[in-house]
Amino acid sequence: MPGVRALSPSLLQVISGFVEVTGPDEFARLCRSVAILSHLFTRDRGALDAEYMADDALRRGYVAYFLPVNLGKVQALLDELPASDPVPTSPVRVLDIGSGPGTAALAVLDWMRHQPSGLQRPIEVVAVDRTRQALIDAERLWNSYPLMTVAPKARLLPLQTDLERSERVNDLATGGRERYELIVLANTLGELFCTSRDPVERRAKLVHGLLDLLHQSGALMILEPAMRDASRDLHRLRDALLEERACTVYSPCLHERSCPALVKEEDWCHEERPWTPSPLVAAIDQEVGFMKDALKFSYLLLRKDGRTIVQREPTVYRVVSELRIMKGEKRAWLCNETGRPEVGRLDRNRSETNAAVDGWHRGAIVKLDEIVRKDRKGLESTIGRIPASANVEVLRSV
16 A cells, blocks of 8 residues: 655645644634635636635635645655656756645655755746735745755746736746756646636647646646546546647556546546645644545646656556455456456455455556456456456555
8 A cells, every 4th residue: 555645844834834823713714715715626616716816815725725735746746756867966947837835846845855865956946827926925935944044056936927818838938948857737727728618628738838848858747636527627638648649648547548537428537645634734624524634636747758657568557446345356447558447356266366456556556467358158247357367466556
């Protein structure tokens, strides 16, 4: 199983210093803001005002509750990326699109600090948002990070622009011809072009332009909420980009074919990673009735160099559901270049070679060399069966 994530003490210090809850009345107002935002993000996205970050109370609720969660998501995906090998003296250049209060900026800064090599390279983050006050908050949070007193080479460059209106991606190419090693769109893309005739086409055009700003060995990270409509739009975006051959998928997909989750209207893919919420998030959960004990999201990690999270083979699958424990068997949905099969292992067929099935979980990458697709009468079965003779291995827990 994947390890349980938690924010670093440095990030907790930054967030608590910004929010500063001084009493029960102020905590109650904070909870109301979180409840309003949650409703807008999940149940009434059509009413989501593009300028919600301009509201002081909502922005404060966002920093207290949603920023910690999104920091955890970005850092979980940073852990998936391969180690880059750029010029050691060159700065790490990051582009945070729809940054709000600097989600990706803080996540990358803190993540780099806690790598074995530490913060040896300079870091430069261009934070792009349409709301001026959100960028002011991003600067405040960035400058309050404990490392700032000893890391003058860490720079945040706020840039106020509305990409939905201008779509002038080239304006983001600050620093001359230098490309970005990482471009992040965290809970941003699905809020753009919502009233367009074809939102997915417009988003694909934007992402295509951003890929032109990406270093050849860099990564473009897209995070979206773990909701069916948002996730299926992300699947459609993926297919559009791959059809144009604009990039390849590093993760989560293990193939470049059309997304099999789009075949049936009710299907969609998302991730769920264990997480320990901050004390403030836990307190808000208890008051409002939420439960943020896991990081749930849909995502794409895109690259231009063709690298993939594992070597792709017809016997290597991503687990795209929970392991369902049923009477007499265990089942899960898998995905790779062969499709999106449902497979199960009967308890009576458990063996030493296939025992790894017991450790399957959503997001795991597994190797399975044998699936029986016919029932006892020799007819094609809708469920693939894992026989006792199969060899099963978990290649990556996430």
